[in-house]
Amino acid sequence: MIERIKEEASRLLPEMIEVRRHLHRHPELSFEEFETSKFIQQRLTQLGIPFEVVSKTGVVALIQCGAEGKVIALRADMDALPIQETNDTEYASKNIGVMHACGHDVHTTSLLGVAAILKNMAPELKGTIKLIFQLGEEKLPGGASLMIRDGALENPAPTAILGQHVYPELEAGKVGFRSGKYMASADEIYLKVIGKGGHAALPDRNIDPVLITSHIIVAMQQIISRRRHPNMPSVLSFGRVEALGATNVIPNHVEVAGTFRTFDEEWRLKAHELIRELAENTAKAMGGNCEVDIRVGYPFVKNDEVLTKNAKMHAIDFLGPGNVVDLEMRMTGEDFAYYSQVMPGTFYRLGTKEGADGKMRGLHTSTFDVDETCLETGAGLMAYLAIKSMEE
Ligand code: NI
Numbered sequence: 001m002i003e004r005i006k007e008e009a010s011r012l013l014p015e016m017i018e019v020r021r022h023l024h025r026h027p028e029l030s031f032e033e034f035e036t037s038k039f040i041q042q043r044l045t046q047l048g049i050p051f052e053v054v055s056k057t058g059v060v061a062l063i064q065c066g067a068e069g070k071v072i073a074l075r076a077d078m079d080a081l082p083i084q085e086t087n088d089t090e091y092a093s094k095n096i097g098v099m100h101a102c103g104h105d106v107h108t109t110s111l112l113g114v115a116a117i118l119k120n121m122a123p124e125l126k127g128t129i130k131l132i133f134q135l136g137e138e139k140l141p142g143g144a145s146l147m148i149r150d151g152a153l154e155n156p157a158p159t160a161i162l163g164q165h166v167y168p169e170l171e172a173g174k175v176g177f178r179s180g181k182y183m184a185s186a187d188e189i190y191l192k193v194i195g196k197g198g199h200a201a202l203p204d205r206n207i208d209p210v211l212i213t214s215h216i217i218v219a220m221q222q223i224i225s226r227r228r229h230p231n232m233p234s235v236l237s238f239g240r241v242e243a244l245g246a247t248n249v250i251p252n253h254v255e256v257a258g259t260f261r262t263f264d265e266e267w268r269l270k271a272h273e274l275i276r277e278l279a280e281n282t283a284k285a286m287g288g289n290c291e292v293d294i295r296v297g298y299p300f301v302k303n304d305e306v307l308t309k310n311a312k313m314h315a316i317d318f319l320g321p322g323n324v325v326d327l328e329m330r331m332t333g334e335d336f337a338y339y340s341q342v343m344p345g346t347f348y349r350l351g352t353k354e355g356a357d358g359k360m361r362g363l364h365t366s367t368f369d370v371d372e373t374c375l376e377t378g379a380g381l382m383a384y385l386a387i388k389s390m391e392e
Helices: 002-025 034-047 104-124 143-149 209-227 265-285 305-319 337-342 374-391
Strands: 051-054 058-064 067-077 126-134 160-171 175-177 180-183 185-194 234-242 253-262 289-295 301-303 324-326 345-353
Touching: 002 034, 002 104, 002 305, 002 374, 034 051, 034 058, 034 104, 034 126, 058 104, 058 143, 067 104, 067 374, 104 126, 104 160, 104 345, 104 374, 126 143, 126 374, 143 337, 160 175, 160 305, 160 337, 160 374, 175 305, 185 209, 185 265, 209 234, 209 253, 209 265, 234 265, 253 265, 265 289, 301 305, 301 337, 301 345, 305 324, 305 345, 305 374, 337 345, 345 374
Parallel strands: 067 126, 067 160, 160 345, 175 324
Antiparallel strands: 051 058, 058 126, 175 345, 180 301, 185 253, 185 289, 234 253
16 A cells, blocks of 8 residues: 555656645735635646635535545645745746745645545545645635635544644655644734833823833743743744834833733633733823734644554654654644644654755745655545545
């Protein structure tokens, strides 16, 4: 079985490279994936796989195997980022200011590869494969939440879901797994600190929102150092502070934006409360005001212990022990979290780096690119994991 899937994946590689390059040339932003969606639908039609369009641009397809059995969902996201590509390749983005800089072109191509492999083998297999081509991963409220709301996990309801993401820190041909908590919840924090502007030389006549903001930002870190349980990874970062005064002008207000990330729903809500209280009360104590707006983002990604342990074991059988690594927890977010919060799921990483000393091309940068041989693993391993999961 392993040899057969590997041969299929290797036979499909040139075609997958074509598909990936096509998607890479024509990236579309979150919730605007109309052409990408059409392209996926055409490929599925060519393969003779029935599908439904969900949440405008999402696509859910079903491969019914020869015998009844478990329903397993496989998910790939398909949106791109608002980044101007600077790579000088023949397949560089043709859409100005839009780029597949997070590898979702690889995820989509791999899942189409899986579809081709499993469609061929289906008569001999037991179960049902649900292919979820998901929109809008990069932007709140997250395409996963919309597709779940619109019934992507019903009729039939899968018992488990698998997803993969490119990983430029790992060489192509390798993959990584992690059981339990893997990626953080991510919320956006917006503060508007209101004082009273005026001449910088007459501070007693003003309420200085710049100084108040400075106190708030420093004080906020005590929520992380003193109120958080020491065992609970959390990050509170403010990347944007806008005070439009001058050397001699105190502004009326300051705007601040940041992110809060962690791995526990109860602490997450508690922390929101503490952030709000601390910002409002610090501002008040100094004669000002603070408006706090917390936009709740994705929950944390929880990889099911049993599913992940089994998937890792099968990956070792498929790729060899030297090609399967354990991953560290990450503070980045992923809307795969929405699936993993409602059903057993595992989200694993697909190595995309060129060779051991290949250049690392960071995700979300204008120079991101992959070693396209990763598609062979991206499709082959996922097909194998799907088959094994249907059996378990
Ligand atoms: Ni991504």
